[in-house]
Amino acid sequence: MHLPQHGWTRDQVLGTIDNYRENDANWRAGRTFSLVYYAGEEVKAVAEAAFLKLFAENALNPMAFPSLRRMETEVLAIASELLGDTRAVGTMTSGGTESILMAVKTARDWARIERPEVTAPEMLVPATVHPAFHKAAHYLGVRAIVVPVGTDYRADVVATRKLLTSNTILVVGSSFAYPHGVIDPIDELAQLAQEAGILCHVDACLGGMILPFVERLGHPLPPWNLAVPGVTSISCDLHKYGYTAKGASVILYRTRELRRHQFMGYADWPGGLWGSPSAAGTRPGGPIAAAWAVLHFLGEAGYLRLARQSLDAALAIQAGIAAIPGMRVLGAPVATVFAFCFDAGDTYRLGDAMQARGWNLDRQQSPPALHAMITAAHVAHVQAFLTDLRAATEEVRGLPPSSEGEAAMYGMMGSLPDRGAANELIVEFLDSLG
Numbered sequence: 001m002h003l004p005q006h007g008w009t010r011d012q013v014l015g016t017i018d019n020y021r022e023n024d025a026n027w028r029a030g031r032t033f034s035l036v037y038y039a040g041e042e043v044k045a046v047a048e049a050a051f052l053k054l055f056a057e058n059a060l061n062p063m064a065f066p067s068l069r070r071m072e073t074e075v076l077a078i079a080s081e082l083l084g085d086t087r088a089v090g091t092m093t094s095g096g097t098e099s100i101l102m103a104v105k106t107a108r109d110w111a112r113i114e115r116p117e118v119t120a121p122e123m124l125v126p127a128t129v130h131p132a133f134h135k136a137a138h139y140l141g142v143r144a145i146v147v148p149v150g151t152d153y154r155a156d157v158v159a160t161r162k163l164l165t166s167n168t169i170l171v172v173g174s175s176f177a178y179p180h181g182v183i184d185p186i187d188e189l190a191q192l193a194q195e196a197g198i199l200c201h202v203d204a205c206l207g208g209m210i211l212p213f214v215e216r217l218g219h220p221l222p223p224w225n226l227a228v229p230g231v232t233s234i235s236c237d238l239h240k241y242g243y244t245a246k247g248a249s250v251i252l253y254r255t256r257e258l259r260r261h262q263f264m265g266y267a268d269w270p271g272g273l274w275g276s277p278s279a280a281g282t283r284p285g286g287p288i289a290a291a292w293a294v295l296h297f298l299g300e301a302g303y304l305r306l307a308r309q310s311l312d313a314a315l316a317i318q319a320g321i322a323a324i325p326g327m328r329v330l331g332a333p334v335a336t337v338f339a340f341c342f343d344a345g346d347t348y349r350l351g352d353a354m355q356a357r358g359w360n361l362d363r364q365q366s367p368p369a370l371h372a373m374i375t376a377a378h379v380a381h382v383q384a385f386l387t388d389l390r391a392a393t394e395e396v397r398g399l400p401p402s403s404e405g406e407a408a409m410y411g412m413m414g415s416l417p418d419r420g421a422a423n424e425l426i427v428e429f430l431d432s433l434g
């Protein structure tokens with residue numbers, strides 16, 4: 001492929017993109033259980049229109065586009081109210097990973113000043129924590145110490161205490177963790193951190209925009225947010241259960257002093273005085289405007305409606321799973337994300353059998369499971385899903401692990417004793433893509 005010598009027509013360009021999209025996952029049909037959060041055409045249209053209004057603008061310079069600064073400030077104010085502390089301050093970022101990178105960088109730079117004796121900083125992360133924390137460790141020179149989870153898949157507090165050392169600067173918990181949809185014991189983790197005089201981050205990237213509404217619908221939750229004493233920062237993605245355009249997350253801190261460790265200024269550049277709040281340089285205006293727009297378009301009533309619909313669908317699917325002999329949901333998920341496994345056959349084989357019926361369920365490991373992230377897009381498809389799940393279960397019941405499809409790949413990767421080699425295989429796969 002070359003840069004065309006003469007530009008194509010608009011129709012050629014857009015028509016070709018449509019052709020390229022032919023085999024993309026059909027998330028509108030409710031058959032995909034990750035990657036896309038869809039609240040219907042009306043919400044999507046508002047997000048798109050707002051995105052396009054600020055399509056060209058750049059939030060890197062807060063003076064040039066006061067509209068973006070205002071929208072970001074208002075989004076952060078709404079988020080701080082939803083996440084348990086209206087005095088919290090923060091930044092919008094491009095997504096969960098950037099928010100998490102910022103939380104870890106802030107902890108590292110805070111420790112450089114407040115704990116100068118720490119030369120090899122460590123953070124304690126539950127085994128179920130999102131890999132963005134391992135990425136942060138890798139990028140920022142902070143060692144991630146993995147804490148085991150209990151039989152309920154929540155961080156083991158006793159093990160966490162044992163792993164605390166004079167090098168620990170940060171304790172992390174998730175509200176809720178991606179793999180099993182359970183909330184770590186945030187109050188106990190935060191207390192440990194507080195007693196040790198260190199920071200505590202809650203990753204609510206996935207749960208942050210649904211848990212406030214689940215709670216308001218009358219489902220009691222364990223302590224999970226900035227309202228917990230000792231929690232010093234929280235991340236929450238608007239582009240997940242906030243149902244806005246991709247590229248929108250927030251990172252919030254308990255105090256302004258803490259947030260300052262995230263920022264960076266450089267006064268000696270010939271290009272001018274330079275300051276940047278987060279990892280990105282250019283900060284696209286579109287995602288900020290779309291997030292502001294969707295929050296206002298849906299309002300509390302809209303989010304409550306979406307939370308109720310997706311929660312009802314998730315509970316109906318979980319009940320359907322529990323009614324199939326040999327199938328079970330892992331742990332006690334608090335909302336709309338959960339994992340399930342098949343004890344009367346091979347779970348990965350079941351995943352492939354569901355795939356053959358057009359349902360894309362992500363595979364998990366330790367233990368093998370299938371993952372479901374239920375949104376409003378699934379509400380109309382609950383019965384069709386359960387009918388196919390029952391049929392797929394009968395097809396694979398009693399059969400041994402498969403040597404084909406994704407089942408074979410997960411089997412092979414799981415059996416590699418050298419985890420460094422397993423990581424390398426994933427990098428090789430990425431390398432092979434282009």
Ligand SMILES: Cc1ncc(COP(=O)(O)O)c(C=O)c1O
Nearest residue numbers: 095096097130132178203205206
């Ligand atoms: C709990 C949790 N944290 C962080 C992330 C990372 O978010 P992103 O993919 O937006 O970088 C995810 C993504 O699924 C997540 O589920």
